[in-house]
Amino acid sequence: MILPERGPVRSLAFSVLLRATGRGLFITVSVIFFLSSVGLSATQVGAGMTIAGVVSLAAGLPSGRLCDVLGPRAVSITFAAFGGLAILGYAFVDSFWGFAVVAALAKFADAGDSVARATLVGGIAPPGERVRVRAYIRAVTNVGWSIGGLAAGVALAVDTRPAYLTMVYGCAACYLGAGALTLRVPRVAPAPHTAGGGPTWIVLRDRPYVVLALLNMVLVMHLSLLTTIIPMWIKHIGAPGVMVAAIGLINTITVTLLQVRLSRGTGEIAGAARAQRRAGALLLLACVLFAIAAGQPLWAMLAALVGGALLHVFGELLQSAGSWGLSYELAPSHALGQYQGLYNTGWQAAEVVAPVLLTTVVIGWGWPGWLLVGALFLGAGLAVPPAARWAARSRSAYGDAQVGLVVGRTAVTEA
Known part of the structure; x- marks a missing residue:
């Protein structure tokens, strides 16, 4: 850095x-x-x-x-x-x-x-x-x-x-x-919404953006895996307690060294949507490895936990970068703050809901719970590109975007 x-x-x-x-x-x-x-x-x-x-x-x-x-x-x-x-x-x-x-x-x-x-x-x-x-x-x-x-x-x-x-x-x-x-x-400089220029809370009427914020809320629940669920799981399966610190260290070092590098290409809508799709797939694989760790010999248990931690942090890096790209590129300049506010509310909601939900599903159900959570991540990630294409097509209705957009295989030009 x-x-x-x-x-x-x-x-x-x-x-x-x-x-x-x-x-x-x-x-x-x-x-x-x-x-x-x-x-x-x-x-x-x-x-x-x-x-x-x-x-x-x-x-x-x-x-x-x-x-x-x-x-x-x-x-x-x-x-x-x-x-x-x-x-x-x-x-x-x-x-x-x-x-x-x-x-x-x-x-x-x-x-x-x-x-x-x-x-x-x-x-x-x-x-x-x-x-x-x-x-x-x-x-x-x-x-x-x-x-x-x-x-x-x-x-x-x-x-x-x-x-x-x-x-x-x-x-x-x-x-x-x-x-x-x-x-x-x-x-x-502030950019207040002028009288007669449309609704004050325009972001709440921007249905494609709201959908993307909700999908991001699902993906961002991975943060509770690191802070709450993985430490519980390590204790639940009888792994050495030092693995909690080791996984935290892996996450901190990787984010510090690689967040900027892995954010390349996510400053436009297509790249940001792809990053979130890949994040969903990586988080699914991480959940599979965490599930496999249970009941294994010590060496296999530790290998699965470390592998899951690495897949998790790379999914985290791509999810974050993709969320930033979409939240900025789809927001009109006169309402950038409230658009960031909606995305941030999704992050906050995930912090409230995820610990209880994931504890019940993962710690309560074991490996089937891990697979269910992984499938939820994958589904949210796969849904982002079509939602982003929908959002790109609708920008002229919500603000002042004047950019050529290419999302997936669909080219959209806003005037």
Whole structure:
């Protein structure tokens, strides 16, 4: 990963790096902090985070609309500051409902800032470079998470409330600092929808785009495989616990090194649709290998888990790149924020639904559950190219796209 040339992208990258470092500081210690220091039960932590996830669904479209009306830089700075103050609230939590309220505010701020940063990238990068910049920003995010996670290891080793509170304060400071660094990113002029120019919430009337956002929501459930299901599965089949860390390391290193490279060709609709189709196939194969791991000799079990992890991360890389290409290329310039908001809402919904759904299906049913989940990924991936062709044909009804589009074997020209 090479530092970009001086300019808007480098300024945004430094802001993202600081924010991601703070996120890594907090996420690494958060569950232990809530359990051992705040005194919550595991059930209460899970319930509070579920409530926070549901609340975050309300952030996507409104924050996107604010980006269109006020400009994404101002919205990103506001949500970064709000998020930092919300994180500070954890230092004063001493009950379940206090925890739930603070978690909801913090999660809402994270969701809003995510939309604002995506829209900001769309404003500072030319259309052909947006996906590459998003890929670079994601690699930077992984580096920040790793830095924060390593630093938080000290707090875990010390295992005292002051050590955990230091991580909370550090995360809040990083969020506030990231907001300040965003001031160095050039202001993107707002593009409000003019009166009489059509419906305000045009994205909700854009049925092809809504379908693509829903398909992406299905594909993005793979993130819960990494964070929740695979660790459970490793314990369920009796594999060494160190495999959880090994698979996490494989994912982090691969995303950091290859996200930009594997995003090439996804800055236009045809390439983005193909990437999502391939992602569905790779995720199916990953699920098959994870299923096979059960009941095998140790060497075969470990080989299947590592192979599944590699297929999973390559599917993740292609899914992300494809989602960025479609979300940008199909959005009209006057409503880029609300279009990013809808896609982000799909990501947030997947975070809420996937852990419960996948735990029930995979851990409850075993290998048939893995095959069912894999088939779901494959079906969603195969559905993306025809949905993208439908979306390409309809662009003149929703905005100002003036590009020649080639999706699959169908050529479409928008005027």
